[in-house]
Amino acid sequence: MDGGLEALFRENGAVNGRVRQAVLHKAERRLLVEAQSDSLLTLGQMEAIRRGLEDAMGCPVQAAFFFCGPAALQLEEQGAALGKVLEQSLRELCPTIRPALQGACFTLEAGKALRLRLAPGCLEMLGDGSALRRAEAAFSQAYGLKVQVLAETDEGLEPLKLPEKPDFSQAAAKAAGRTKRKPAEKPGAEQGPRVLYGKRIQEKDRIPQDQVSEDVGRVVIGGEITSLEVKETKNGAFIINFAISDHTNTLPCKLFIKAKEAGQKLQAELEATKKQGDWLLVQGDYTMDEFMRRMCVHVGNIGAFSMPKRMDTAPEKRVELHLHTKMSTMDGLTNVKEAVATAARWGHRAIAITDHGVVHAFPDAVSAADKLTKGGQEIKAILGVEGYLLPDCRLVERPETYIALGVTSAPAFRLDDLFEIAALRITAEGEVLDTFYRVVDCGALLPPELAQETGLTQEALAGGVSVKEALGALSAFMEGSCPVAFGPGAVALLHAHGAAHGMELPTEYADLSVLSHDLWREVKEQTLAAFLGALDKAAPQGGALETARGTAALLASVLPELDRRQARELPLFHALDQQDTKTKRRTYHIIIIAKNQPGLVNLYRLVSYAHLEHLRKVPRIPRSLLHLNRQGLIVGSACEAGELFQSVLKGEPEEKLAQVAKMYDFLEIQPIANNAFLTRNGRVADEEGLRDLNRKIVALGDALHKPVVATGDVHFLEPDDSVFRAIIMHARGFEDAEEQAPLYFKTTDEMLEEFAYLGPEKAHAVVIDNPNAIADSCERLKPFLSEKGTYAPTFPGADEEL
Incomplete structure (x- = not known):
């Protein structure tokens, strides 16, 4: 912790920074901290330190800063x-x-x-x-x-040159791979927008909405309908209020129609135009509306026209495997039905829904895909999630032998007193190969309740061996085998006593308390005796040797269950930082896709337990929990916040990268503009450096025979929607919110052009071949077992009581 705080102060410009006093208000769960620095700090640096302390302590922090040394002057x-x-x-x-x-x-x-x-x-x-x-x-x-x-x-300074406002319509047209032009006129067809109300309006008279000022007077504007409200007065007249947006601004419009039939007809026309996604062309006077008390376009004429939409014209189509909808709270802006419809219109065979930590968009996604498929546009909704992976363990190959541990100890002032150590060397089938047992004379008095529980006496302790001798013999006995214990207590205690005597005892072990809880959740009491009882096995009666035997018996049931779940590797936990892992360790992004119905059940299980048991700011999925519930799932390495990308970014050696990549079914790369912030903050030199990171991941995939897929990490549909996400990011406190990455839904040609630096063959593989292969391996799934059934919770006796 001290090293972490020192780094926190140093990284934020605090010379000789330290915490000199901290007071915890338990009732308010708030920590008051006094920090000092020999250098002056900006408000931003102070806030960064405060947030770092908050992350480290896991509670709200109120910080006061004092300046010492040279900064102590007035x-x-x-x-x-x-x-x-x-x-x-x-x-x-x-x-x-x-x-x-x-x-x-x-x-x-x-x-x-x-x-x-x-x-x-x-x-x-x-x-x-x-x-x-x-x-x-x-x-x-x-x-x-x-x-x-x-x-x-100061008139002597050079006037500020403001950048021109971007033409979002041109950006959309460029992204679509074509220039804006009018479609060729068909013989006998009328030119210009169709008339909905009043007279025909010339589209050439339209001006961008952000150029409309209070003194503009009569104006022609266009845009898609964002809101529509129709009121019928007592005498049968209609008041129609609507707003239209051209993505430079959104303006309210108002129209009063006396004739009832004309009002009803226009209402139907406007509703149909909105449903079709067409744009309105409105001509009217931009004046103050006394009733609304704001500037408004008082409409004289209304037309409608279809805006050209982006199309995917590639002969072979890609599949997007990483897309966020509005259900990705304060992040995604995509309407899931529009995303599915766009993919179908482009001719894509499938589209994946991968919101942050939740699955709320699944019903709408599947419903939209089914409706389009019945209408002749074949499209499959792939159900997934972008989870937050908690690295609580390390996955290793199953060892041939295990050491089941048991200790008898009692709390003491500095280090728990150690009275008894037992260990059994066993096989995966539970066969006992060898037994270790020592009574330890640690110089402490044996508590009466412990003597009654274990049968030990003070006389027996006096005839025991020293702590150092017992631990030395245990270390030799454990060599070449994997330690197993129920909870971190025994392993942590043995390591601490070993360190006190200059010995290095293992800290990594197989934790049966974690594994048993995830395997048999119907057991409410999380104890060794409870799990053994649920498995119809004898519970330990007291003493270290009995505990070791109970641990060995439980392991003999855990390993076959891992085999049944196809969890071939063994999770190893670190006894010393296990609690910190649960509360403070950082998480990594990870893509999890349901391949079939069992996979969907496991996906729901992971998301549920992430919220119920591992929620800390975000719903976290422990690596051990994912490992035990991975059947039917396809796991990807995700974006720059993923474990693999971060390892590549840190320059980890090849062996470490291979170890990290091993747990993923596919590796993910994204357009370099998605990660441009890494060049702005100095972590990557330039755009070529970003390409090199992707090349490294591609090479790693080739070496490990794992497919590499190119995704867009879609957060909004159209290029000009980035302005709305910038607003959300600013509200979340991101200083570079205006530097939005182009996280829009990209066509196949756009992605092929983006990854052209990999070469034509490899670009085709990562953009088209590999994503389609993954999509083809996923079944068409329903979010519920039955569309007609409901799954409300049941409470025994509730009906009778009500």
Whole structure:
């Protein structure tokens, strides 16, 4: 922990940083921390340290910072150093005014005022000045300074050049692989949009909605219908309120129709237009609506037209195996029905739904796929999840022999007193090959209750061997075999006593408490005796040797059950950090796809237990739990947050990479733009470095004979939808929210072009061949056993009581 805190302070610019005092408020579950540093810290650095402490402690942290050493001088006397810290803090605290601060000059005046000299045109970008007042309050709380933040225009500075707003319609057309043009006119067909109300509107008069200002007057705008509300008055008139969006802005529109039949007809036309996904062309006056109390387009004429949609024109189609819907909370924006419909329209054979940690989109996905298939558009919804893998264990080949451990101990001030050690060397079938037993004279008094339970006496202890001698003999007895215990206590205690005598005893072991709980969940009491009783085996009566025998008997039932579940490898746990693994260890992303009905049951099981037993900020899936419930599942290495990509990024040796990749059924690579943030934060030098990471994963797949698939990690359907995800990411606190990766649903040609650097043959394999092979191996599944049945929980006696 100390090393971790030291690194936390160092990485955030704190010289000689440390925690000098911490007080826990148990009632509020809140930790008050006093931290100190020999260097001044920005508000962002303080917040990063506070969040790091929160992650380390697992509870809310309130931090106060004190500056020592050179930073202990009166802050008002720090001059340039303080000015620089306040300047950077202002940028961190108020990201919305960062554009106005580009090229600005900062001056700290007598430690009392921070004066900003802004380029022409930037002062207006600060709005009402609330951001500056917020900064003043933050400076007062963090540094104890009453600093006034003043802003003024400096005509001597170069005016700020703002980037042009992107033309999202052109971006969509480019992504579709064609330029925007009118379709060829058919003989006798009318040109332009069809008329829904009033007179014909010329599409050439349309302007982007973000160019509509309050003084524009009469205007022609276009867009898709985002909302529609129709009200019928008492005298039969219709008030139609609707909003349309062209992805540069969304404007409200209002229309009043006196004739009832005309109102009903237009309502039906608008509803049909919205259902078809066509765009409206609206002409009207942009004025203040007194009833709505906002600017609104008062409609005179309405037309409708079809916007060209992106198509996948490749002769051989890809399959997307990594897609997030709106059910990926505060992350995905994709409407699952639209995603399935798009894949079907493009001619894709299947599409995978892999939301973060949940399966809520499955019913809509399957329903949409079935409906399209019945209509002649064959499409299969592949059911999966992007889970959070908790590395709680290491998977190893099954050993030939095992050591079943048992100890008798009692709590002591520094280290538990050790009275008895027993171990059995056994085979996988439970045959006892050899027995180890020592009574230990540790110099402590035997508690009466322990004497009654085990049959030991103080006289027997006096004739026992020393702790060092017992542990030395045990170490030699255990050599070449795998330790097995029920819970980490015995292994951790033996290791601690060994360390005290200069001996290194094993810390990795097979934990039967974890494995038994996952295998036989109907056993409510999580004890060795309870599990043995449920298996109709004799429970241990007390003493280390009885415990070792009970452990051996339980192992003889666990191993066949692992075989039945096709879990060929053995999970090994680390006794010393097992608790930290449950609470603090980082997770990795992982793709889990249901291949068949048993796989879907296991997928539901994993998601359920992740929420019920392993939820900490996110629903985590322990590696051991996945290993025991992997039948019918296809497991992929996921995105840059996956264990494999992180290992490649860290430059782990080939042996380690092979060991990590071994547990996955397929390896995943993504377009380099998805991981462009790695170049911005300096972890990767350039785009070629990102390609090299993908090349490394491809080479690893070839060496291990594992398929490599290219996915888009889809979070929204269209390229111009990125602006909406930027809003969500900003709300979640991401500083680079505006630097959105192009996580839209890509066509086959787009993906082939993206991975052309792998060569034509390999690009075709990762984009088309391998994803389709995985899709073909997955059955068409239903999210429920019966579409007519319900699965509400039952409570005995509830009906009678109600």
